Amino acid sequence: MKQEKTILQEVLDRGFSRRDFLKMCTALAATLGLDYSQTNKVVNAMETKKRVPVIWLQMQDCTGCSESFIRSSQPKTESVLLEMISLEYSEVLSAPSGHYAEKSIKDVMEKYKGEYIVVVEGSIPSNDIYLMIAGKSARKELEHVCENAAAVLAYGSCSSWGGVAAAKPNPTGAVPVTDIIKNKPVIVVPGCPPIAEVMTGVIAHYVTFGVLPELDHLGRPKAFYRHRIHDKCNRRAYFDAGLFVENFDDEGSKQGYCLYKVGCKGPTTYNSCAEMRWNGGVSYPIQSGNPCIGCSEKDFWDNGPFFTRVAKIPGTQTTINPDVVGAAVVGATIAGVAAHGALTALDKKKKESKDK
Ligand code: SF4
Structure with a gap:
């Protein structure tokens, strides 16, 4: 043997x-x-x-x-x-x-x-x-x-x-x-x-x-x-631009916009899905239109329900929400996420008021 x-x-x-x-x-x-x-x-x-x-x-x-x-x-x-x-x-x-x-x-x-x-x-x-x-x-x-x-x-x-x-x-x-x-x-x-x-x-x-x-x-x-899904996500440019899917069957969904508002847990999930992908590198849930459910994080079932927006960073009282500018954030990573959301939301609002 x-x-x-x-x-x-x-x-x-x-x-x-x-x-x-x-x-x-x-x-x-x-x-x-x-x-x-x-x-x-x-x-x-x-x-x-x-x-x-x-x-x-x-x-x-x-x-x-x-x-x-x-x-x-x-x-x-x-x-x-x-x-x-x-x-x-x-x-x-x-x-x-x-x-x-x-x-x-x-x-x-x-x-x-x-x-x-x-x-x-x-x-x-x-x-x-x-x-x-x-x-x-x-x-x-x-x-x-x-x-x-x-x-x-x-x-x-x-x-x-x-x-x-x-x-x-x-x-x-x-x-x-x-x-x-x-x-x-x-x-x-x-x-x-x-x-x-x-x-x-x-x-x-x-x-x-x-x-x-x-x-x-x-x-x-x-x-x-070592990376969050959010750091390497193929939809990240849409997050930065403030372009979000609001419903699974809306126009943003067809355009491949960011899935944060329909519950994506990518900003709080550490894994290699966005880099290595699945099935020989063919795709991964977000690429296929499904928000990340954070399955590699501790207590991910209890952190749910799935498909609702991340209300808090698990284990903290910190909220991340691109609609709320200046929300309290803890740590550089979270600050980065919130800042991106805040700036892009502001830009979007400015653009909308100019268009009017
Ligand atoms: S929130 Fe989700 S879909 Fe949007 S950029 Fe981050 S990981 Fe990708």
């Missing part, structure tokens, strides 16, 4: 050429945000490193995160699954089931002590009766599987923050992974679901550099969560 072959050897053994291998490395380098001249680092890592064993646990989840993951396009999931990682246990993707699947977990824990990664999808109920896995409570299973792990990836908003199961009144007492696992590095990859390439990017970083990527104060990989 022990992986002896390097990733390059695995690739060649599967019938791919060295050219295919170099293409994969170039795609990985782009996902990691490395410039072209640094592709060699990825090539060197893949030529010398072995695949990373992964145990993928599913807790209180809808399997949306797995669905998103298997649609990764850069690198393609088959590249990640077959060449970079060795997926030893997954309730959705593993071939074995029952006792055989349980044996896979045991084998990995013994043979890859301190080397394997645990991916967790879904929140964990505080009350044990709500989720049992192979006769053990979800909490005990998580603690047990993480015992010998190198790191834990909380994949999706449920495992990162509690998600929909933790929304009021939180009947199962759902908690995120970080409430339970305190003695291992936990990387938080929120989103409902997260962007597949973010997950593959985190794994690729670990394989390439042998260390976890740099994280922000909430434990998210900085490379993918």
Whole structure:
């Protein structure tokens, strides 16, 4: 069971050429945000490193995160699954089931002590009766599987923050992974679901550099969560110009105006949707005409309802509203958003009075 072959050897053994291998490395380098001249680092890592064993646990989840993951396009999931990682246990993707699947977990824990990664999808109920896995409570299973792990990836908003199961009144007492696992590095990859390439990017970083990527104060990989959706949004020019969709079927909607007034949470949401987009970079919700619902932010269900304008910055008394000039704002970011709104609203009003 022990992986002896390097990733390059695995690739060649599967019938791919060295050219295919170099293409994969170039795609990985782009996902990691490395410039072209640094592709060699990825090539060197893949030529010398072995695949990373992964145990993928599913807790209180809808399997949306797995669905998103298997649609990764850069690198393609088959590249990640077959060449970079060795997926030893997954309730959705593993071939074995029952006792055989349980044996896979045991084998990995013994043979890859301190080397394997645990991916967790879904929140964990505080009350044990709500989720049992192979006769053990979800909490005990998580603690047990993480015992010998190198790191834990909380994949999706449920495992990162509690998600929909933790929304009021939180009947199962759902908690995120970080409430339970305190003695291992936990990387938080929120989103409902997260962007597949973010997950593959985190794994690729670990394989390439042998260390976890740099994280922000909430434990998210900085490379993918450093910008607000609003900062990179394709409709941002309309926000700055004070041109908003007022109703989903109005003329502004047809023109692709800013969705802020119909509830877009882009100004308060940190994620890579506007940069990486979905389905191989084809589109993302705002581009398709749907306001951002802030699914990667803490308590996003309770921050709703969706499609109503952001009344307050979550966790503060601060309002952001482009109709209200000079609203109280906190911090440079929020001040920037409000100032944009204020100035553009003023410009618009001036223009309207001139036109009259
Ligand atoms: S409010 Fe939403 S739609 Fe408008 S620019 Fe910001 S992120 Fe884009």
